[in-house]
Amino acid sequence: MKTNLKFALLGLSATLVFSQCAPQKTEEVVEEVAEVKTPSLTLLWETADSLMTNESVLFDDATGTIYVSNIEGQDPLGKDGKGSIGIISKDGKIINASWVSGLNAPKGMAISNGKLYVTDIDEFVEIDIATAKISNKWKVEGAQFLNDVAAHEGKVYFTDMNTGKVHAYADGGITTISEGNESINGIAVSTDGTILGLDASGLKKWNADGTTTLINSAVTGGDGLIILGDGNFVASRWQGEIWFANDSTQTLMLDTKAIESNTADIGYNAAEKIVYVPTFFKNKVAAYKLDY
Numbered sequence: 001m002k003t004n005l006k007f008a009l010l011g012l013s014a015t016l017v018f019s020q021c022a023p024q025k026t027e028e029v030v031e032e033v034a035e036v037k038t039p040s041l042t043l044l045w046e047t048a049d050s051l052m053t054n055e056s057v058l059f060d061d062a063t064g065t066i067y068v069s070n071i072e073g074q075d076p077l078g079k080d081g082k083g084s085i086g087i088i089s090k091d092g093k094i095i096n097a098s099w100v101s102g103l104n105a106p107k108g109m110a111i112s113n114g115k116l117y118v119t120d121i122d123e124f125v126e127i128d129i130a131t132a133k134i135s136n137k138w139k140v141e142g143a144q145f146l147n148d149v150a151a152h153e154g155k156v157y158f159t160d161m162n163t164g165k166v167h168a169y170a171d172g173g174i175t176t177i178s179e180g181n182e183s184i185n186g187i188a189v190s191t192d193g194t195i196l197g198l199d200a201s202g203l204k205k206w207n208a209d210g211t212t213t214l215i216n217s218a219v220t221g222g223d224g225l226i227i228l229g230d231g232n233f234v235a236s237r238w239q240g241e242i243w244f245a246n247d248s249t250q251t252l253m254l255d256t257k258a259i260e261s262n263t264a265d266i267g268y269n270a271a272e273k274i275v276y277v278p279t280f281f282k283n284k285v286a287a288y289k290l291d292y
Helices: 002-021
Strands: 040-046 054-059 066-070 083-088 094-103 106-112 115-120 123-128 133-139 146-152 155-160 165-170 173-178 187-189 195-199 202-206 212-216 225-229 232-237 241-245 250-255 267-269 274-278 285-291
Touching (some): 054 274, 066 094, 066 106, 066 274, 083 106, 106 155, 115 155, 155 187, 195 225
Parallel strands (some): 106 146
Antiparallel strands (some): 054 066, 083 094, 165 173, 187 195, 195 202, 202 212, 232 241, 274 285
């Protein structure tokens, strides 16, 4: 009995030694890699083709109204008095194609303090939204091709594509805040007041000291600009392209050049992630769901 016990104890000791020396089994850790989603646009609707030479779309977050600027002719610099601002519904119905008439070649729009501000070749136009009447016009000194507009906390910013200038309107006065921006067009202002623009060099922002920093040099010659947040943007090119861009990448989401449908100064419904596209010579507005 003692001998058997001795061997039994020796066997137990050996088992313990081998178990301590043997490699320990570890659980395999599988790291999950998040799927990278490619930004895309899906067509929701198009208006009837009776918004003549529509250049810009503006969505009013406060009321849900969608404004459309109509050049109403072939010449973006023609002073013929045929230009207008129209209104369409959120499902693509034309409510009033000429809500305000008597303009020349209206382009960019922005809303500030109950007024709709519009560029019109060399004039900056103020429309009282409540009465649908033109309440003021300012001749901008030296202006040649006033284009996009953006508003922030009582100031309204607008570009002149031909002169390369950025102007600002506040309290009845217009000043020039930046020059030397080749073919400057699209402009937007972030919630913290940073101004961003699209010109021949690409997408850039203005610093507090008036200098600019280039964010993306690939999306050049842009028309409309949307700030999505988190460093992401949507930019359109008039020829028929809409891009998703940030400081390191860019993705072409829409290309309508083959069907000769332009993509001018786009508008955006942030709550529903809908991009509104003025098709210029196609005379209609198209709405796309943005997925990113």
